[in-house]
Amino acid sequence: KKESAWKRFLALHDALSGWFCVLLIAINIGIIAAIVDIGAIWLSNIKTGICLPAFYLSREQCCWTASNQTYDKYQHVVCDNWYTWANLIRIENGTTTEYIIDYIAYVFFGLIFATLCAILVKTFAPYACGSGVPEVKTILSGFIIRGYLGVWTLLIKSLGMVLGTSANLLLGKEGPFVHSSCCCGNIFARLFPKYGQNEAKKREILSAAAAAGVSVAFGAPIGGVLFSLEEVSYYFPLKTLWRSFFCAMIASLIVKILSPFENQHLGLFYVGNRYRWFYFEMVPFFLLGVLGGLFGALFIKLNLAWCRIRKKTRLGRYPVLEVILVALVTLLVSYPNPFTRMSMSDLIRRLISSCETEDESLLCNYQRNTTSAYEKNESAKPLYGVWLSVGLLCSALVTQTSLFILTFGIKVPCGLFIPSMTLGAITGRIVGILFETLVYYQPNFFLFAAECSTADEQCVVPGFYAVIGACAFLGGVTRMTVSLVVIMVELTGGLSYSVPLMCAALVSKFVGDALVGEGIYDAHIQLNNYPYLDVKAEFVDQTTAVTVLETKQDKNELIMLPRDSLTVGELINIIHTYKYNGYPVVSSREEASIIGFVLRRDLQLVLEQRAVINVQSNLNTQISFSRITHQSNSIHIYRLLNRSPATITLDTPTTTIIDMCRKLGAQTILVTNEKGHLTGILTKKDIIAYVKQKKMK
Amino acid sequence: KKESAWKRFLALHDALSGWFCVLLIAINIGIIAAIVDIGAIWLSNIKTGICLPAFYLSREQCCWTASNQTYDKYQHVVCDNWYTWANLIRIENGTTTEYIIDYIAYVFFGLIFATLCAILVKTFAPYACGSGVPEVKTILSGFIIRGYLGVWTLLIKSLGMVLGTSANLLLGKEGPFVHSSCCCGNIFARLFPKYGQNEAKKREILSAAAAAGVSVAFGAPIGGVLFSLEEVSYYFPLKTLWRSFFCAMIASLIVKILSPFENQHLGLFYVGNRYRWFYFEMVPFFLLGVLGGLFGALFIKLNLAWCRIRKKTRLGRYPVLEVILVALVTLLVSYPNPFTRMSMSDLIRRLISSCETEDESLLCNYQRNTTSAYEKNESAKPLYGVWLSVGLLCSALVTQTSLFILTFGIKVPCGLFIPSMTLGAITGRIVGILFETLVYYQPNFFLFAAECSTADEQCVVPGFYAVIGACAFLGGVTRMTVSLVVIMVELTGGLSYSVPLMCAALVSKFVGDALVGEGIYDAHIQLNNYPYLDVKAEFVDQTTAVTVLETKQDKNELIMLPRDSLTVGELINIIHTYKYNGYPVVSSREEASIIGFVLRRDLQLVLEQRAVINVQSNLNTQISFSRITHQSNSIHIYRLLNRSPATITLDTPTTTIIDMCRKLGAQTILVTNEKGHLTGILTKKDIIAYVKQKKMK
Known part of the structure; x- marks a missing residue:
């Protein structure tokens, strides 16, 4: 009874940790967005003047308390409390001198903001430049860019948004918000082992974070979820849909609560259903x-x-x-x-x-x-x-x-x-x-x-x-x-x-x-040549795996590890010569029935562990991938073997291969011939190259 | 040059035929919905009375032209033109007799509508009963229910919605609209060979149609698309998203244009942003x-x-x-x-x-x-x-x-x-x-x-x-x-x-x-025990194909067809004894390397064609699945072979198997042992049964 209660608690914790994680992300990105919004408006106003009674107020806020509010002919608010820089040095409104001085101040402050922004990005976080959406898309498709979603990137990107938009540069905050939000996602996912230690699970969290990014940029939670679904995400199961929705909602709510401006529940460019169209x-x-x-x-x-x-x-x-x-x-x-x-x-x-x-x-x-x-x-x-x-x-x-x-x-x-x-x-x-x-x-x-x-x-x-x-x-x-x-x-x-x-x-x-x-x-x-396999494009093609194998650009030698007759020396040689991601293991080199697939990284680890003892004498030690071996002095590495690698035949249609990459996330696919023997290997990169080549034609 | 123009035209036609198909569906379901809406309101009002100047008007429309409109204490409109049934036989308002007569008329008309509805459904289209959403979900998951999406179902379901809701029964029109819309989708898909002849492609059209169904039921196009995505559809690629959106929009536009009521661009239960919440x-x-x-x-x-x-x-x-x-x-x-x-x-x-x-x-x-x-x-x-x-x-x-x-x-x-x-x-x-x-x-x-x-x-x-x-x-x-x-x-x-x-x-x-x-x-x-493999539920399980094979409920004999040494007589025997969907073809029964998979239906067709000539003498004729054979008198059926069947090993995790069914749409999966020989077959039904069994525990 007690054990079952504990089990249920664990199950509950397991189920809720994802929700809790996106909640943290939402609160965080909401707070960041509110700060960025307020900061950008204030800094942007600083270019034209200052609120003398309270320098920390933006032009609009400054005029709320003023006695006489008017609007100029471009509907800018004008009031006594707000001083343009020319006003400040006692030059009257409407003169040419005022215009020139204000012009100079405008350019001066703008330049300072832009320079500061560029220097910050260059010095502290080079990844913080650009929109970030193409990179986030690539990351969500399964590619890992180390450091792209780090703390520094988050900080500098947020600060950069404030400075960049204040400098009146022709740039917006939506892409960067998506990037910042994914940084938050990455950072908080580390707190939850279920998500932090599993890249696929982490990507689900990142999808939700991307939705929150658009949500805070525009106050458009539903649009944010759909943006994440349509534009950014690669794999979007329904659970992610719900979490994204939750994340986007909370984030937009936080922004609205923190925002000092009016219309708290309305959109950024609210016009309502006022217009009627014919x-x-x-x-x-x-x-x-x-x-x-x-x-x-x-x-x-x-x-x-x-x-x-x-x-x-x-x-x-x-x-x-x-x-x-x-x-x-x-x-x-x-x-x-x-x-x-x-x-x-x-x-x-x-x-x-x-x-x-x-x-x-x-x-x-x-x-x-x-x-x-x-x-x-x-x-x-x-x-x-x-x-x-x-x-x-x-x-x-x-x-x-x-x-x-x-x-x-x-x-x-x-x-x-x-x-x-x-x-x-x-x-x-x-x-x-x-x-x-x-x-x-x-x-x-x-x-x-x-x-x-x-x-x-x-x-x-x-x-x-x-x-x-x-x-x-x-x-x-x-x-x-x-x-x-x-x-x-x-x-x-x-x-x-x-x-x-x-x-x-x-x-x-x-x-x-x-x-x-x-x-x-x-x-x-x-x-930028990112390894991204487009999930949207319909690929119409009558070819099979044979064609893909033949058009493979770098026709590497096919390396197979025999199950039983491999020595440490041979293995070391292979690992040093052919730096592939992993190697297929076959029953024997002559009759190459597939036994499994083993990662180079894992082999290296094993070799390093063994090598500590004595290097030279072991070169002839046998390595066995069998479940049971009779040789007692050989190295058993059965447990390293992925015994169900993705396998296709030479006749498998290319569209199926692409689907395996897209939907099952296969990175390496083994190809067998009619006899069931291994004849080739296709990696995701080969397939991306093939698709690109086809598109060119 | 000319040929390339023709090719481009064909490509354009190919690309646009899907859009054209959903356009037709949208227009059709829009018109049906408008008729159903108007009909339901009119019939529903008939229970309480009739518009004497123009019997075809509903109560509200009837009172638009009336001189004196008032509202009773439940906000029903009351006017001179509208006669309750009691009024019609000159019984005054407010008397007990009036109440009783109106009560009787209400029950009487309601009963007629309900009876008519039930008889129509029973006689002409038994499939038209119920909500239809569970069945549409099952169909979209890849199961085929013949006749479920036919013309008669569409007609009777539409008529039934009018009658059912008019009888004041506790039922709505949304599920049925989804079903009707999918019927439209199925009917129009037949006009386009690309969609009519390919079940998978047709399902994309049906997903879009389902979105249009909710869209016309509520005037909620975006919600309809999301309903189709979240609740109904199984496989929802982005192209389907766009088409669904287009379909839903057009359908809701048609309903709004045809609707004789006010607020044409607003929602069914419009309240606007009037309420503020705290x-x-x-x-x-x-x-x-x-x-x-x-x-x-x-x-x-x-x-x-x-x-x-x-x-x-x-x-x-x-x-x-x-x-x-x-x-x-x-x-x-x-x-x-x-x-x-x-x-x-x-x-x-x-x-x-x-x-x-x-x-x-x-x-x-x-x-x-x-x-x-x-x-x-x-x-x-x-x-x-x-x-x-x-x-x-x-x-x-x-x-x-x-x-x-x-x-x-x-x-x-x-x-x-x-x-x-x-x-x-x-x-x-x-x-x-x-x-x-x-x-x-x-x-x-x-x-x-x-x-x-x-x-x-x-x-x-x-x-x-x-x-x-x-x-x-x-x-x-x-x-x-x-x-x-x-x-x-x-x-x-x-x-x-x-x-x-x-x-x-x-x-x-x-x-x-x-x-x-x-x-x-x-x-x-x-x-209803539909063969539906839930796409939403996350399935956490450490087992592999071995377990699934072992727990298979109906442990059928594993039937393999040898590539070369099969006679017509043996084949006929197998086809009659083991009525499976198809059979794996192996190199030989002893060393069962998988060559391919052949459908029972195809084999039957071949046998029927051959049998016409002379039956008995052919029983010993060899059948060969090889690409090239040396025996001249044997039957070659290499081209019937699916040479890339979905294949897994005994060690493949169950989650991967489920993903293959869900995402790649695999119906039959072959299982090989360590030596690469065929040891078992898993069908989608086996996997559904396994998942169900796991869930019970």
Whole structure:
């Protein structure tokens, strides 16, 4: 009775330790995310000025307590407590001197942040650079990159995110959050032997952590789980689904509890179900999808080309200098344009919002007949300010796209969600304004007339087009589908937008796939030659193991260990000459029936143990892999043998072999001929090479 | 050049045919769902009365055009155009005679619908009964049930849903919609050879169809995809994810376009982000989760017991009579209680709505100081009407739970989502009202005081508890997690509710799992002894193939066909004596190296073809499975041979064997001994039996 209670306790502990582990991860990444968010906003504001009564407050918080809050024509909050740097040295608002001094301060602080970030990454954690998603994908596919998920990487990546985004560089925090979160996962998994000591189990924890990463970056827990499922994870059993969900939920809850800002249960770019869309608008949405696909293809092509240049030329040797140069150009270019001067999140928020009647910013300069906020907000004629905004947005689109291509890949933590979404929102808003004008001047065109007459308010809302554009561009770059739509729905809080969002995502994926075969993450995996066997691509092929064996590039000699007739000397020789991962053991070299597979590492350990006693005299000692041997002086290593290695015949279809690698996680596969004798070995790398080669053709 | 264009066209066609197939399925199931929805509402209203100006209108539609619309105290719409049956024969409102006549009409019509439904199912499509989800799960795991997904099943199931729900039986439309949708999938897959002729490919289409089924039932496309992923599907590659998503979206769009009701882009039980929840409310939410788990366990236990009684006793022989009896009891019991008289969807909608200040129904009988709709809706003292409602709801809870247990499993199409959610919403509302009263009378209790003071409106909203209750009860019965939360979010349109919903879902799953090991669907799979190898359960076991072979229940003789020395006579004998699925071919019976595996079906075909010529004289003809033979008069059947059968050794761990069945879809696995000779065969059924046996212990 007592024993059974203890057993049940152990079983319970075993079952709960995974949950407890992801809980720890969630709490940790939640706290980190909250700190990063608050820090980034504060540092970002420091570029433009300071809150004199309390320096630790951001611009928005600073103005909460101020007596007179106003908004300038780009909807920045302005108040007495907040001093620009020019104000601080008593230069009046609106003068050229003020502009120049603020410009210099902006560039100066931005440069400092960027330099600091690059130096930190270079000095303490070189792995902390980049987005991290391609590497996490590779790790989750079974490859081990030592130190990639360490404590230092976590610290520097988190700090780097704050500094990088504050410097107004064209980079986001989502990829890095996924990486940080996986670092947390790796660190906490060590506390639980069940997960820390089993790489496969640890990967389940990492999948859940990846979900939490997206969840905290966007406040989109469901989208995070789907992102982990669709984009990052390799093997995703249902238990992982539940844990990921739990992890993502807790993490987003922690961020929301700690966040000092409003709307605690709402999305980052909340618009709610305010906008209503009409079926004829599917045409511009489709167009935005096409634009998104084109943008994605262009971005991937040019970014890859630039990364290759970086790798090959001298540029790659001066990463810090490169970051400083990119930051300098970015800061110089972005200040004059008010739309790029603000942070990208602010810009997106601005672009997706609708023009209320009392709104007097440039972007909302419409000829309205009404002034009261309670009246119906009908379509109106766009005036000078709107067209000026379109011009500014167009120039922003060009500069930011070029900078984005140069930025993604520099040696600081850099994600690409927010930049892609920004560019998409800009394009979407422009398309929206153009389409709005068209509908305004041609109200009786048959497509518009019928549906617009049923509208309560404006028929075409440019803000909604910015939402769709953001979705399309992000889709074009990453080729996500379901997770993208869910993330967008969670970000905007607009469940009724799922159909147009899906339309844009699918169109941009199709267009993008037609032009460049793979998303940015897979492209970077290819670029870096990571051993990643794509789990998504359907592989249609009629060949069998024979073909794969024949096309194997490095036709190594097939080494087999005979079960009984092997001496220590021979073994030492083999181990030194052929540094493979392991060797098959066969009944005899002539009639090579497979007995098992033995790892080189294990053999080395045995030899080291034995060698301690006396080296030379033992060279002729027999080694036996049999269960029972009659020779008493031989070395028995039966227990080292993996007696059920993955085995196929020469006639096994290639698709089955790929499935064995993907789904059963086979690393080495033995091939037998018709007689059941060993004739070859295929490793995962051989198969990856074969698939790549096939794809090229 | 031309050829390559043709090739590209073929490739494009190949790639697009799957998308086109799911598009057809989506459109079809969308249209069916719209017809079923409209039909069910109309028929359901017919029980209570008729719209005299236009008999084809439902009660709500009928009153849209009426001059004087009012609402009775249970928020039923009342207007001049709508006549109850008593009104029709000129009996005045409010009299006892009217009550009795309406009661009789209600029972009469309900009985007719139920009887018709049962007779239709029994006569035309016996497979159309039940929820269909357990069977669809089994089919998707690789088992084939002929005729289960046919045209007749689709028609009768759709019609049966209309009749069954109209009869006020305790059943929903979600499971049946999944089944209908899979029927559509099966029917349309036949049009595309790529999918129609390949069972594995067809299952991908069926997975997408299942997603569309939930999508149209609830207007929850994302939830539908996740339901298909989490609950229904066995193998869910990413391509299927995208297709499912597309299919679900289109289907829900079609339903919304065709639906004559309002709120076209919103969820079925829309409440929006109106309610705000506080952290201290997690306590009652947790409680609701526990109640949901308890309810689920109780329901599964009792329903299974009742189903066993039905199977064993005479009851099972009179399915139509059983339906009529259950319907009679249901109708008699549900009319007197106004909460059960309405349809379950209406009841849920009523229970999750909040009490606006001008609301004067029984459930909203609070002592309000304000009367204007624009004033702040603060907590108020519940009056007599609220307590009467609680009493009615309690009695409804008891009667409906008992009826639900008896109903699920009768021979009509019956889902369990809506009934479970109804019972959950009732419980939730009761708990909500009790908790609201507690907070109202103890406003200074430390937990409540701090947070409630920040509330804009009421602190505790009982309607929100109904939402959580619905989630918890459904979770307890089905053990869904992620998909459940997403479905609830989509149904209510409340993205900000995901945390409390998740809390309730996880708690109810844990409690339920602790009491009864599996959800209702898996329980019914067990009950019906379907050959389903659970893909979710983690199987921890140290045994190897030896153990599985030893515990095999029906220790059949191991039949091997020698490669060269087999005669037609021997083969005919073997085929007649041992009716296995197929036979292994070995080099010779003495030294049984595996050459391949040959299906019995194929051998029969060959023998039939040969036998036509002359039977007797051929009995001694040699059969050869070799690639090349020297005997000219022998029968060569090398090409029938599967030369790469799944092969394992006696030392292969059981977990690997299970993975081969689950992930590689192996049906028959050959076992070799240390010498590489065949020693046994394991079929999927053996493995299922072994897993079951292990679980029992």
